[in-house]
Amino acid sequence: MVMEPLSKRLRLLVFLIFSALFVFILPIVILYASGYRFKSGLGIVRTGGIYITVPYDDAVVKIDGTEIGISGFLKRNFYLGDLTPSSYEVSVRKEGYYTWVHTLVVEQQIVSDARALLIPEEITLLRISSGLPASTSTRAVSTETWRTYLKAFESPMATTTTPSGAYDLAGNEAVFVEKGNVYVRWIDESASPSSNFCSRPSLCVRQMTIEDGRQTSTSAAYFAGGVVFRTTEGGVFIRESSVLPGSVLAPIYARRGADFRILDDGLVIKEGNNLYQVTGL
Amino acid sequence: MVVVHPAGLPGEIPGKGANISFAAEEARKHIIDQRGFSYDKVLVSAFDIDTVVYPQYFACLAWHFLTCERPARSSFQPVPLYNNNIWQAPMLSRVIDYSSSFWQMIEQERPERVVTFSSHAVPFRQLYEAGYWQRNVVSEDSRIFFNLFVHYDGDYEVVPIAYPVSMDANAAPTLWGTAKNIYRQHRRWTYGAENIPYLLFAFSKNPRIPFRKKLRVAGIQIEGFWSAVTHPLILAVVGWLPLFVGGRGFNVSVLSYNLPSVAQTFLNVALLGLIVSAYVAMKLMPERPPEYGRMKSASMMLQWLLVPFTMIFFSAIPGFDAQMHLLTGRYLGFWATPKTRLTFSKKAP
Numbered sequence: 001m002v003m004e005p006l007s008k009r010l011r012l013l014v015f016l017i018f019s020a021l022f023v024f025i026l027p028i029v030i031l032y033a034s035g036y037r038f039k040s041g042l043g044i045v046r047t048g049g050i051y052i053t054v055p056y057d058d059a060v061v062k063i064d065g066t067e068i069g070i071s072g073f074l075k076r077n078f079y080l081g082d083l084t085p086s087s088y089e090v091s092v093r094k095e096g097y098y099t100w101v102h103t104l105v106v107e108q109q110i111v112s113d114a115r116a117l118l119i120p121e122e123i124t125l126l127r128i129s130s131g132l133p134a135s136t137s138t139r140a141v142s143t144e145t146w147r148t149y150l151k152a153f154e155s156p157m158a159t160t161t162t163p164s165g166a167y168d169l170a171g172n173e174a175v176f177v178e179k180g181n182v183y184v185r186w187i188d189e190s191a192s193p194s195s196n197f198c199s200r201p202s203l204c205v206r207q208m209t210i211e212d213g214r215q216t217s218t219s220a221a222y223f224a225g226g227v228v229f230r231t232t233e234g235g236v237f238i239r240e241s242s243v244l245p246g247s248v249l250a251p252i253y254a255r256r257g258a259d260f261r262i263l264d265d266g267l268v269i270k271e272g273n274n275l276y277q278v279t280g281l
Numbered sequence: 282m283v284v285v286h287p288a289g290l291p292g293e294i295p296g297k298g299a300n301i302s303f304a305a306e307e308a309r310k311h312i313i314d315q316r317g318f319s320y321d322k323v324l325v326s327a328f329d330i331d332t333v334v335y336p337q338y339f340a341c342l343a344w345h346f347l348t349c350e351r352p353a354r355s356s357f358q359p360v361p362l363y364n365n366n367i368w369q370a371p372m373l374s375r376v377i378d379y380s381s382s383f384w385q386m387i388e389q390e391r392p393e394r395v396v397t398f399s400s401h402a403v404p405f406r407q408l409y410e411a412g413y414w415q416r417n418v419v420s421e422d423s424r425i426f427f428n429l430f431v432h433y434d435g436d437y438e439v440v441p442i443a444y445p446v447s448m449d450a451n452a453a454p455t456l457w458g459t460a461k462n463i464y465r466q467h468r469r470w471t472y473g474a475e476n477i478p479y480l481l482f483a484f485s486k487n488p489r490i491p492f493r494k495k496l497r498v499a500g501i502q503i504e505g506f507w508s509a510v511t512h513p514l515i516l517a518v519v520g521w522l523p524l525f526v527g528g529r530g531f532n533v534s535v536l537s538y539n540l541p542s543v544a545q546t547f548l549n550v551a552l553l554g555l556i557v558s559a560y561v562a563m564k565l566m567p568e569r570p571p572e573y574g575r576m577k578s579a580s581m582m583l584q585w586l587l588v589p590f591t592m593i594f595f596s597a598i599p600g601f602d603a604q605m606h607l608l609t610g611r612y613l614g615f616w617a618t619p620k621t622r623l624t625f626s627k628k629a630p
Contacts, residue, residue: 003443004443005391029543033536033540034535049538081539109534109535192529194529
């Protein structure tokens with residue numbers, strides 16, 4: 001049997017069928033991908049979504065009380081689309097940690113995103129000792145390290161050189177301590193602020209307050225996904241860098257006169273002549 | 282008749298084109314003319330060194346030559362398979378070579394797009410009048426079609442004969458060596474873009490070729506070499522590149538979050554084609570030699586998972602490489618693909 005190429009008529013027919021499929025499917029796909037959904041009773045709705053980053057293992061993520069997943073080594077991000085524009089309560093719960101709960105506003109065709117910050121209910125402190133064996137409550141360091149740590153507390157906490165006056169940088173945002181208060185500012189004038197500066201996708205600010213109460217803040221730095229700051233009266237605290245109402249604020253070492261430094265990628269507290277390593281954050 | 286082609290003849294680059302042109306002229310002088318054969322009744326098969334014909338190949342070719350509408354204006358193109366050593370060739374080589382075969386099979390269904398490739402056949406008179414294969418190009422196999430197309434004012438075509446010939450799959454002693462050979466071989470193939478300036482120049486000098494025909498032939502060539510390089514890359518990045526270049530305005534949109542999954546869905550549907558490819562390839566393969574077990578057959582199916590990778594690294598990138606050589610005037614010579622037969626070492630009982 002001789003094999004002939006497909007006839008031109010058949011090829012034309014195949015071409016027309018696939019062209020028709022393309023013309024028919026393409027607008028549907030574009031509308032679908034852009035968030036258009038049919039909702040019973042509402043008709044065609046331009047939906048939005050929520051995207052939560054959970055940098056912890058074994059945390060349960062819920063939106064309006066409905067579990068959407070449990071975080072793990074390979075599952076750090078959760079996306080829930082097809083959401084009618086409205087407010088949604090998002091919670092991230094993990095045993096032994098304060099539950100992270102925020103109300104996110106979903107707008108049309110926009111994804112509201114947030115990064116969960118889980119603070120341990122009981123922050124563990126290891127006393128840093130020199131020349132003693134390590135135990136469950138102490139961390140042994142060499143004499144040289146001990147001296148280096150102590151020396152770090154002798155001078156004021158270093159501020160980065162740019163932007164002027166910033167205590168610490170994290171991408172395009174920086175933390176400032178001014179007149180005893182702590183602020184976080186979006187420092188890239190050419191770019192829109194990231195979502196933690198937005199109370200809703202269409203309402204963003206370029207500065208947020210971390211602490212502006214009666215206490216006098218003296219230093220601040222980014223650590224463990226939040227901002228750690230020290231007040232003269234109250235000690236050392238951590239706060240979520242977010243303008244969302246109810247952002248997490250927790251004491252790390254609530255003693256007058258306590259100070260902190262970030263040394264060797266760890267948070268070290270000093271009170272008197274004692275040094276403590278904060279673990280679990 | 283065995284012909285030895287002397288090196289260094291003027292106007293030649295070392296390669297298949299110069300070799301077979303020399304051989305064809307020698308055959309004309311010493312066989313065709315001496316025996317008084319009519320040029321119109323001689324058909325020339327130009328094979329690669331590793332081409333093996335199946336039993337009915339010449340019968341099939343002769344049938345097409347004798348029955349096609351315009352034998353004096355037609356070249357004949359079989360389907361190149363790479364079956365000679367397919368069971369010995371590494372997985373990488375198998376999937377790439379079968380992809381090439383499939384592409385040729387697809388082209389056979391669109392005769393107006395077919396140009397001669399690798400092993401092919403040409404009527405001798407037309408070959409003689411066109412001056413044989415061009416001696417100073419890398420892609421003499423496709424160039425001979427365009428030579429004839431221009432020589433006969435656009436009145437020339439390729440007849441797909443839908444019958445295979447078999448050649449060697451790339452198989453160097455090491456996997457790395459095989460990968461390098463495949464890369465170079467595909468760079469040579471995609472260096473066929475050198476035909477585009479030839480065509481455009483020849484078309485500009487030949488007003489007897491209908492403009493629509495010029496437009497169609499040049500368009501097919503330009504689109505073909507452009508898409509061979511760009512489409513695999515576009516398919517590879519379409520799902521996520523917008524996230525990197527879209528800026529925050531795009532990145533917070535529902536579209537940006539849905540785009541990867543939508544692209545993934547379409548690509549997954551397209552992957553169904555790989556299942557068909559795997560099935561067809563198994564049907565085209567020679568029988569499994571007794572020294573290979575069922576696992577080898579399974580690997581023949583699984584190899585198709587490599588296609589997204591091979592399309593980029595052994596199609597798009599060598600194509601881009603070849604076209605950059607042309608663009609920057611760093612012209613390539615003919616690189617002969619080393620053909621190595623890997624033998625299966627079977628322990629003596």
